[in-house]
Amino acid sequence: xxxxxxxxxxxxxxxxxxxxxxxxxxxxxxxxxxxxxxxxxxxxxxxxxxxxxxxxxxxxxxxxxxxxxxxxxxxxxxxxxxxxxxxxxxxxxxxxxxxxxxxxxxxxxxxxxxxxxxxxxxxxxxxxxxxxxxxxxxxxxxxxxxxxxxxxxxxxxxxxxxxxxxxxxxxxxxxxxxxxxxxxxxxxxxxxxxxxxxxxxxxxxxxxxxxxxxxxxxxxxxxxxxxxxxxxxxxxxxxxxxxxxxxxxxxxxxxxxxxxxxxx
Amino acid sequence: xxxxxxxxxxxxxxxxxxxxxxxxxxxxxxxxxxxxxxxxxxxxxxxxxxxxxxxxxxxxxxxxxxxxxxxxxxxxxxxxxxxxxxxxxxxxxxxxxxxxxxxxxxxxxxxxxxxxxxxxxxxxxxxxxxxxxxxxxxxxxxxxxxxxxxxxxxxxxxxxxxxxxxxxxxxxxxxxxxxxxxxxxxxxxxxxxxxxxxxxxxxxxxxxxxxxxxxxxxxxxxxxxxxxxxxxxxxxxxxxxxxxxxxxxxxxxxxxxxxxx
Ligand SMILES: Nc1ncnc2c1ncn2[C@@H]1O[C@H](COP(=O)(O)OP(=O)(O)OP(=O)(O)O)[C@@H](O)[C@H]1O
Ligand SMILES: [Mg+2]
Numbered sequence: 043x044x045x046x047x048x049x050x051x052x053x054x055x056x057x058x059x060x061x062x063x064x065x066x067x068x069x070x071x072x073x074x075x076x077x078x079x080x081x082x083x084x085x086x087x088x089x090x091x092x093x094x095x096x097x098x099x100x101x102x103x104x105x106x107x108x109x110x111x112x113x114x115x116x117x118x119x120x121x122x123x124x125x126x127x128x129x130x131x132x133x134x135x136x137x138x139x140x141x142x143x144x145x146x147x148x149x150x151x152x153x154x155x156x157x158x159x160x161x162x163x164x165x166x167x168x169x170x171x172x173x174x175x176x177x178x179x180x181x182x183x184x185x186x187x188x189x190x191x192x193x194x195x196x197x198x199x200x201x202x203x204x205x206x207x208x209x210x211x212x213x214x215x216x217x218x219x220x221x222x223x224x225x226x227x228x229x230x231x232x233x234x235x236x237x238x239x240x241x242x243x244x245x246x247x248x249x250x251x252x253x254x255x256x257x258x259x260x261x262x263x264x265x266x267x268x269x270x271x272x273x274x275x276x277x278x279x280x281x282x283x284x285x286x287x288x289x290x291x292x293x294x295x296x297x298x299x300x301x302x303x304x305x306x
Numbered sequence: 307x308x309x310x311x312x313x314x315x316x317x318x319x320x321x322x323x324x325x326x327x328x329x330x331x332x333x334x335x336x337x338x339x340x341x342x343x344x345x346x347x348x349x350x351x352x353x354x355x356x357x358x359x360x361x362x363x364x365x366x367x368x369x370x371x372x373x374x375x376x377x378x379x380x381x382x383x384x385x386x387x388x389x390x391x392x393x394x395x396x397x398x399x400x401x402x403x404x405x406x407x408x409x410x411x412x413x414x415x416x417x418x419x420x421x422x423x424x425x426x427x428x429x430x431x432x433x434x435x436x437x438x439x440x441x442x443x444x445x446x447x448x449x450x451x452x453x454x455x456x457x458x459x460x461x462x463x464x465x466x467x468x469x470x471x472x473x474x475x476x477x478x479x480x481x482x483x484x485x486x487x488x489x490x491x492x493x494x495x496x497x498x499x500x501x502x503x504x505x506x507x508x509x510x511x512x513x514x515x516x517x518x519x520x521x522x523x524x525x526x527x528x529x530x531x532x533x534x535x536x537x538x539x540x541x542x543x544x545x546x547x548x549x550x551x552x553x554x555x556x557x558x559x560x561x562x563x564x565x566x567x
Contacts, residue, residue: 106465130474141467145485155471158481200467205470 053116055080055242056101056213061110065216070096072266074110079213083243083273085253088263089289094246097263098213101244102133115210131159134204134212138198138219142188146176149184151205160207167206174202178232185251194225205236214238214245248293254278262286266290344534349409349545351536353365355528359537362517363524370506370520371548373434375499380451381442382449389454389480399451412505416440420512437509445502449495456491457483493559500549504549521545 049276056078063071065099070093078084084197086094089139099105101112103119112119121130143151152171162170178198188196204212214233218226230252237243237256247253253260253274260277262270262285270283281287309317388400407415424430431439460483462477468478488495507522512521526540 102470104470122549127469127472128476132468135467139461139463141461141463142466143447143464143482144487154481155468155473158477159472203471239443293407 044056046178048148053113054078054124055082055115056244057113058097058101059111059113061097061100062093062108063093063100063105064108070169070266071100072265074268076261076268078244080210080242080244081240082258083241083245084255084259084261085257086244086246086261086263087248087250087277087289088152088251088269092263093266094263095215098135098244098246099213101213102130102135104135113172114258123189127159134207134209136197136200136204136212136214136217138216140188140193140200140220142196142203144188145186147187148180148191148202150175151188151199152203155203170206171202174205175199176283177205177235178202179228186219192219192225194228195231197221200279201229201232211242211244214243216248218247218249250290252291262289264289321394331396346539347537348532348536349536351528351534352540354384354532355524355537355540357513358487359521359540361526361543363519364518364547365520366518367503367506367544368548370437370441370509371503373438374445374502374506375444377438378445378502379495380496381446382453383484384455385446385450386457389450390457404447404450407444412440412444413508413511414506415444416511418488433512433514434498436512437506440508441502441505444505445498448501449498452491452494453487456487459490460486490563493563496552496556496559500552503548503552504545523557 045289054077058074058075060075061071061074062069066273069077074093074244082154086097090147094279096105100107101114101119101305102111110120114133117124117129119126119268121259134294142148143154147155149171154165156167156170157164164306171183172184175184180195180198182201183191183195186197191199201217202207217227217233219239221229226249230249233243233245233252234256245253245257257274257276260274262277262281264285270277270281270286276282277286281290295298312406317374358478359477361480383398385403388396419431419436462484465475465478468482473481506520509520510523510526514520519527521541521544526536528537529535
């Protein structure tokens with residue numbers, strides 16, 4: 043088994059080469075190559091069904107790639123001999139639907155994985171959990187169950203839960219898409235502060251203002267390939283491809299956005 | 307000859323009450339109330355059943371049921387996991403087990419364990435072990451299917467979140483999925499407990515010593531001694547003392563689950 047100790051300190055946070063993924067006959071990823079450097083914040087945008095979630099899920103092997111390689115901090119996660127549980131510990135993931143554990147309190151959501159996976163003792167796990175909850179502004183909610191929290195609070199607990207594992211890398215899959223508009227800001231503020239602290243982040247989002255302000259780089263995907271990537275002001279501000287332009291105009295024009303399937 | 311709808315409804319309903327009244331009058335006339343009272347409500351016989359029917363029979367019924375339920379729950383959980391296994395032979399084994407034990411009468415299992423095993427293997431199983439096995443083996447088959455449905459009802463995102471935090475498949479199952487699945491299946495499992503309470507009456511087949519009598523056997527013995535149905539009626543009421551609160555609990559749990567959705 044290859045251990046995390048082997049992780050290369052110099053290697054990029056994520057390196058994806060010739061990644062293909064098919065579900066049956068449906069080719070969802072048709073050859074993806076891209077790299078995320080350490081400390082970089084990369085936003086992935088694109089229409090619904092373009093394969094953004096699938097790409098993200100291939101990085102921590104929630105989806106098994108059909109072919110191609112994925113390296114996380116230099117370790118090839120697609121190698122069948124690698125200890126995938128070990129790799130995933132270093133990769134925090136935040137889901138559109140939060141996926142908090144409903145039978146546990148906010149605090150227990152943070153302590154259980156630490157204790158079971160990292161074998162931290164109860165006192166240390168609790169101390170770290172309280173620290174992370176404070177970081178997302180939810181100190182007073184530690185004994186609430188997920189059902190007692192608003193969507194925005196649940197998503198912040200989910201972020202804190204990932205942070206409690208001390209990840210080197212965070213994946214976000216449309217973290218604000220399931221939220222009421224007035225709750226989006228709190229979650230984005232937490233993500234912004236994470237980015238400011240130098241966390242490596244790969245974020246699938248439809249929040250163009252967030253992408254513009256926070257991302258170092260924006261990747262536009264369509265039909266299972268990367269159509270265009272570059273600095274946000276370039277990709278969002280002055281897109282070079284017709285597909286990017288039409289996607290952005292549909293997203294930014296409220297009348298068109300309402301009927302667009304891509305901002306669900 | 308026209309009737310309004312309301313008139314017709316009224317007529318039909320009055321006719322139904324009239325029939326019921328006639329039936330009741332006929333029964334009251336025909337029945338020998340003295341005989342019925344002697345058979346079912348003999349106060350002397352009733353008094354004689356206490357306190358043993360509670361301290362021995364009711365207690366034993368509860369003990370037998372809980373032994374069978376505990377063993378059946380553990381085995382049922384194992385079977386449910388086998389049923390969901392990625393390894394086909396485990397699935398087949400679980401399916402064969404479940405279909406077999408759901409398809410045969412529990413009575414047969416009691417006979418096999420109570421008489422078959424001692425005869426064939428020359429070993430006498432402890433009475434409590436026999437009861438635990440017999441009730442549990444059958445209960446497990448039903449509970450396995452219930453638990454499997456519960457496990458499958460836990461959203462896939464729960465396992466994905468657990469795996470993304472670095473938990474193994476087994477750890478995610480034990481710490482995240484099973485606790486939620488058991489909550490989901492609490493109402494149907496409580497129903498299973500009610501069924502087992504009644505099935506525990508089959509214990510009367512095994513030759514029991516007096517201190518091991520449960521409600522059905524106790525009632526039957528008292529019936530033979532007193533030539534009165536009163537002990538049977540009391541035993542029946544004792545079952546209801548157990549099963550009615552459990553049934554009430556099921557409805558409360560179901561209402562809670564409905565609210566949580
Ligand atoms: N497990 C699966 N089985 C079969 N098809 C799948 C599966 N997961 C995704 N797909 C299909 O793959 C395609 C890409 O899905 P994906 O979720 O990656 O798109 P997306 O870009 O994230 O879209 P959205 O913006 O709607 O979230 C879709 O057509 C989807 O139906
Ligand atoms: Mg998606």
